[in-house]
Amino acid sequence: MTQIGTKCVQAGYRPQNGEPRQIPIIQSTTFRYESSAAMGKLFDLEASGYFYSRLQNPTADTVAAKICELEGGTAAMLTSSGQAANFFAVFNICSAGDHVVASSAIYGGTFNLFAVTMKRMGIEFTFVKPDCSDEELEAAFRPNTKAVFGETVANPALAVLDIERFAQVAHSHGVPLIIDNTFPTPVNCRPFEWGADIVTHSTTKYMDGHGSQVGGAIVDSGKFDWTAQSEKFPGLTTPDASYHGIVYTEKFGQGGAFITKCVAQLMRDFGASPAPMNAFLLNFGLESLHLRMKRHCENAQKVAEFLESRQEVAWVNYAGLKSSPYYDLAQKYMPNGTCGVVSFGLVGGRDAAEVFMSKLQIAQIATHVADARTCVLHPANATHRQLSEAELEACGVGADLIRLSCGIEDADDLIADLAQALETK
Numbered sequence: 001m002t003q004i005g006t007k008c009v010q011a012g013y014r015p016q017n018g019e020p021r022q023i024p025i026i027q028s029t030t031f032r033y034e035s036s037a038a039m040g041k042l043f044d045l046e047a048s049g050y051f052y053s054r055l056q057n058p059t060a061d062t063v064a065a066k067i068c069e070l071e072g073g074t075a076a077m078l079t080s081s082g083q084a085a086n087f088f089a090v091f092n093i094c095s096a097g098d099h100v101v102a103s104s105a106i107y108g109g110t111f112n113l114f115a116v117t118m119k120r121m122g123i124e125f126t127f128v129k130p131d132c133s134d135e136e137l138e139a140a141f142r143p144n145t146k147a148v149f150g151e152t153v154a155n156p157a158l159a160v161l162d163i164e165r166f167a168q169v170a171h172s173h174g175v176p177l178i179i180d181n182t183f184p185t186p187v188n189c190r191p192f193e194w195g196a197d198i199v200t201h202s203t204t205k206y207m208d209g210h211g212s213q214v215g216g217a218i219v220d221s222g223k224f225d226w227t228a229q230s231e232k233f234p235g236l237t238t239p240d241a242s243y244h245g246i247v248y249t250e251k252f253g254q255g256g257a258f259i260t261k262c263v264a265q266l267m268r269d270f271g272a273s274p275a276p277m278n279a280f281l282l283n284f285g286l287e288s289l290h291l292r293m294k295r296h297c298e299n300a301q302k303v304a305e306f307l308e309s310r311q312e313v314a315w316v317n318y319a320g321l322k323s324s325p326y327y328d329l330a331q332k333y334m335p336n337g338t339c340g341v342v343s344f345g346l347v348g349g350r351d352a353a354e355v356f357m358s359k360l361q362i363a364q365i366a367t368h369v370a371d372a373r374t375c376v377l378h379p380a381n382a383t384h385r386q387l388s389e390a391e392l393e394a395c396g397v398g399a400d401l402i403r404l405s406c407g408i409e410d411a412d413d414l415i416a417d418l419a420q421a422l423e424t425k
């Protein structure tokens with residue numbers, strides 16, 4: 001199995017003789033053992049197996065294994081949301097007193113998690129523009145920096161990150177690059193091939209694709225050598241007192257240490273585990289991900305070209321347009337297309353956005369994106385409401401920005417809908 005489409009359909013689950021063809025939903029909180037001694041080994045991480053679904057569940061692990069194969073990683077886990085995935089991915093290697101360099105062009109919820117909530121936990125973030133100079137990027141690092149974070153294609157700014165450049169700089173400082181790959185999905189970009197070390201997802205978006213479950217995933221490339229930076233990552237390379245002194249890198253190796261620690265400590269203590277049913281629904285989405293991504297991108301390209309041709313439209317941002325400052329980076333990292341999300345502003349600015357959106361018939365106003373059904377959002381009035389004008393600018397989200405998430409309907413209908421909404425006064 002070498003091709004991404006085949007992996008979308010089949011990876012992660014190989015039924016044995018007589019077993020169900022569809023992945024079983026193990027709707028059970030707990031698992032039975034014949035002796036306390038056998039169970040004790042699980043609690044000590046001396047044996048692998050299931051004992052309580054707050055930590056691990058077979059259905060979730062089956063789906064995580066598929067996402068792991070799609071990204072080309074060594075280990076993966078599901079979480080109950082994309083927020084939990086990003087929090088865990090960073091918190092797994094950071095503690096109070098540590099510092100992270102992050103792209104400023106990231107999802108509003110992630111920005112809030114980093115700049116407000118994790119700050120309260122004593123972890124500081126320095127935000128840099130994704131297209132900052134090498135000097136600016138270098139200047140953001142401190143002796144206590146533990147990671148670099150960015151989004152392949154930023155939601156909703158749609159900036160494309162130069163993953164290779166960020167990975168090189170991160171590695172020169174002895175820290176991993178964590179990439180949120182939600183928008184392109186591994187169908188369009190596999191950040192590990194460009195040097196990223198950890199990938200996260202909000203599986204709520206294209207991976208599910210049908211607006212049916214909120215979820216997240218974390219995947220480890222297995223390429224980052226934690227032991228070479230032992231003093232920076234003691235949580236992975238020194239004994240864990242909560243598991244009788246095991247050392248994750250020793251016991252689980254470079255390919256398994258990160259995810260095992262994340263499950264054994266963070267899932268255990270925070271419990272952001274996905275429901276088995278939700279993992280099952282996510283797998284439904286994954287089975288058609290390669291087909292849907294192609295259609296999302298085709299529709300978005302046509303819609304972006306249409307919008308660019310209209311005089312009512314002040315600007316259009318889509319990395320598939322030659323006019324986009326991110327066109328070249330998109331061609332390099334995502335030659336088959338980026339995603340189905342297009343952002344634009346109207347000549348009338350913020351007020352015109354509200355009127356225009358109320359006229360749309362097919363595109364529906366929803367706090368959602370990356371769905372089979374076309375949806376539209378005005379971030380300054382919704383997801384980014386809490387941000388000041390200056391913060392909005394820093395995230396690349398102007399007050400007039402309309403985020404249109406092109407679904408998998410017929411492009412002609414989407415364009416006709418946009419045209420009538422632009423024309424009605």
Ligand SMILES: *Cc1c(COP(=O)(O)O)cnc(C)c1O
Pocket residue numbers: 081082083084086107109110151155180182183201202203204205214215216
């Ligand atoms: C939606 C989103 C998140 C948060 O995911 P949830 O599943 O809503 O918690 C994180 N990153 C990106 C890029 C997103 O689009």
